[in-house]
Amino acid sequence: MSVVTLQVDGRDVAVPAGSTLLQAIRAAGLSVPTLCDLEGLEPVGACRLCLVELEGSQRLLPACASEASEGQVIRTDTAQLQGYRRMAVELFFAEGNHVCAFCVANGTCELQDVAVAVGMDHSRFPYQYPQRSVDASHPRFSLDHNRCILCTRCVRVCDQIEGAHVWDVAERGSDCRIVAGLDQPWGEVDACTSCGKCVDVCPTGALFAKEDTTAEKHPHPERAGQLRRAREQRQWIS
Amino acid sequence: MDLMTISATPAQDPAQARPRLRLATVWLAGCSGCHMSFLDLDEFLFELAEAVDIVYSPVASDTKIYPEQVDVCLVEGAVANVDNLELALTLRQRTALVISFGDCAISANVPGLRNLCSAPGRDSARTVLERGYLELADASAQLPFAPGIVPELLPKVLPLHEVIPVDLYLPGCPPSAERIRAAIAPLLVGQRPRMEGASMLRFG
Numbered sequence: 001m002s003v004v005t006l007q008v009d010g011r012d013v014a015v016p017a018g019s020t021l022l023q024a025i026r027a028a029g030l031s032v033p034t035l036c037d038l039e040g041l042e043p044v045g046a047c048r049l050c051l052v053e054l055e056g057s058q059r060l061l062p063a064c065a066s067e068a069s070e071g072q073v074i075r076t077d078t079a080q081l082q083g084y085r086r087m088a089v090e091l092f093f094a095e096g097n098h099v100c101a102f103c104v105a106n107g108t109c110e111l112q113d114v115a116v117a118v119g120m121d122h123s124r125f126p127y128q129y130p131q132r133s134v135d136a137s138h139p140r141f142s143l144d145h146n147r148c149i150l151c152t153r154c155v156r157v158c159d160q161i162e163g164a165h166v167w168d169v170a171e172r173g174s175d176c177r178i179v180a181g182l183d184q185p186w187g188e189v190d191a192c193t194s195c196g197k198c199v200d201v202c203p204t205g206a207l208f209a210k211e212d213t214t215a216e217k218h219p220h221p222e223r224a225g226q227l228r229r230a231r232e233q234r235q236w237i238s
Numbered sequence: 239m240d241l242m243t244i245s246a247t248p249a250q251d252p253a254q255a256r257p258r259l260r261l262a263t264v265w266l267a268g269c270s271g272c273h274m275s276f277l278d279l280d281e282f283l284f285e286l287a288e289a290v291d292i293v294y295s296p297v298a299s300d301t302k303i304y305p306e307q308v309d310v311c312l313v314e315g316a317v318a319n320v321d322n323l324e325l326a327l328t329l330r331q332r333t334a335l336v337i338s339f340g341d342c343a344i345s346a347n348v349p350g351l352r353n354l355c356s357a358p359g360r361d362s363a364r365t366v367l368e369r370g371y372l373e374l375a376d377a378s379a380q381l382p383f384a385p386g387i388v389p390e391l392l393p394k395v396l397p398l399h400e401v402i403p404v405d406l407y408l409p410g411c412p413p414s415a416e417r418i419r420a421a422i423a424p425l426l427v428g429q430r431p432r433m434e435g436a437s438m439l440r441f442g
Binding site: 093097099100101102103106107109112113115116119120121122123126127129131215 | 399
């Protein structure tokens with residue numbers, strides 16, 4: 001196994017070749033906030049919270065979706081990055097209809113967590129109050145677009161772990177949204193196995209079980225990684 | 239503040255030498271839950287009463303006019319009508335440190351959901367009034383109109399900081415009594431609280 005060595009916030013770290021910058025950051029005992037990243041799913045670089053500075057480059061790199069390479073000097077916590085991260089989280093709140101007070105995910109929401117992590121005490125950007133809908137056509141689960149941050153964890157877990165590929169992303173810009181099947185009501189999509197993995201990994205209250213009301217969601221984001229490891233390591237064969 | 243400390247006799251507790259803080263609490267468009275949480279401070283309310291003068295408050299004062307020279311004001315609720323707006327502008331002029339107290343003041347929160355109800359060509363105030371008083375009415379459909387008595391709704395519900403400059407944000411729906419205490423206690427000794435971490439910052 002070949003190894004690359006790089007420097008993260010002044011710390012030397014060695015990781016297997018092919019590792020991401022995020023893996024290198026964590027190997028160095030450091031962390032950056034993330035939302036779209038999830039162990040077990042292919043990285044997509046959607047949320048932009050894990051942006052880091054690379055010495056010698058003007059571009060900021062999404063750590064989750066950038067490969068670590070030999071001799072890189074990475075900074076993860078500069079004033080510039082802290083500013084961008086807080087701005088990104090404020091924009092998440094401003095662009096959707098996130099009302100924590102009566103959200104199914106209140107208390108277990110990863111968007112709430114990153115707001116704390118970046119020190120967001122209010123949004124400097126006016127809330128947009130977009131007109132969005134709720135799809136409650138599935139017998140067991142609902143999708144509340146008001147609370148979706150387009151991390152695409154649901155899209156990826158359904159495609160990469162369950163193999164059903166029920167979810168996709170439609171439209172562009174502020175019209176961008178998650179769609180089921182061929183932009184059908186979720187309950188009418190035959191491909192859906194009702195496995196609930198999308199609900200397990202959703203970081204907010206966008207996907208939830210119908211029996212759960214305010215602050216009752218019990219997400220299981222760890223399941224994507226558990227299933228991936230079980231398959232790769234053939235843990236179900238004794 | 240420094241002059242007071244210097245002139246105090248050595249035996250005197252420095253906190254005793256401070257002029258009593260003039261504290262106000264204000265209730266705009268909110269459910270009063272933040273004030274209920276404030277009352278949950280229980281015995282700390284006695285300590286607070288020792289240290290401050292509550293000069294204006296829906297739960298601890300009968301004063302109707304917002305007074306001059308207020309040191310700290312906790313403002314619960316969003317700005318939803320002309321009375322809210324007038325009081326917000328007044329308290330900003332007369333207060334040294336304005337605190338957005340709870341999620342409604344910070345983000346408009348639940349009162350702000352009215353902003354989602356705006357029919358084409360009509361603002362959300364008009365839309366919800368027509369829905370409530372005309373479309374759903376039976377015999378006596380009419381829009382409320384009583385200038386000077388019933389405050390007019392603003393076209394859009396706004397968080398406090400979009401109306402006046404805010405000095406400190408105390409999130410929560412409501413902020414717990416512990417969080418309120420942790421935010422207020424440093425102010426009593428002339429310090430700013432550190433609003434960091436899940437215990438002080440988490441929304442909801």
